[in-house]
Amino acid sequence: MTAPKIRLIAGWRQAMAEHNASCPRTHPVVGMTPEELERIQKVLARISYRDWKMLSFIDNKGVARLQVYAFIPDSTTGVPFDNYSLPLPLCPEMSDGLIVDFAFELIKEYEIHEAAERFSIGGNRVYFPHHPNGMPLFEVPAMRAAPSAPAAGPVEGTEATKATG
Secondary structure, eight states: OOOOEEEOOOTHHHHHHHHHHHOSSOSSOBOOOHHHHHHHHHHHHTOOOTTOEEEEEEOTTSBEEEEEEEEEEOTTTOOEEEEEOOOEEOOTTSOHHHHHHHHHHHHHHHHHHHHHHHOOBTTBOTTOOBOTTSOBOSEEEOGGGSOOOGGGOSOTTSHHHHHHO
């Protein structure tokens, strides 16, 4: 039996696979026209979430990409830095609604990752979502696989300790 895991990914991968399977273009699409990119940028410009930005750009291989950007404190040092999500390839055949769905799914994945970085018990970050080499992890070991500590009692700040005061 394998140890249980918590997945830190959102639904954009499945939606991307569905789009790619039904789209007449070869993916990733290289050479999107300026008009096609402008349409996508107009859709993304209407999206708001916190003070984050939805970026669309052409990468060095000529592929249009969508990326979430935020200026946030580092989870270890607290020093603010420019932080970016994974860049998703875009296709001019994508509907405005699909682009909006991708933006939302990227935000969800970003937030799940940040929650895993900052979640701790007794100062220990139990879901830390980075490999020692710094690369992000897409799943982490679940705590249900960890042994209980009967002498420790309930975790401070939970409903059990609030009820007993």
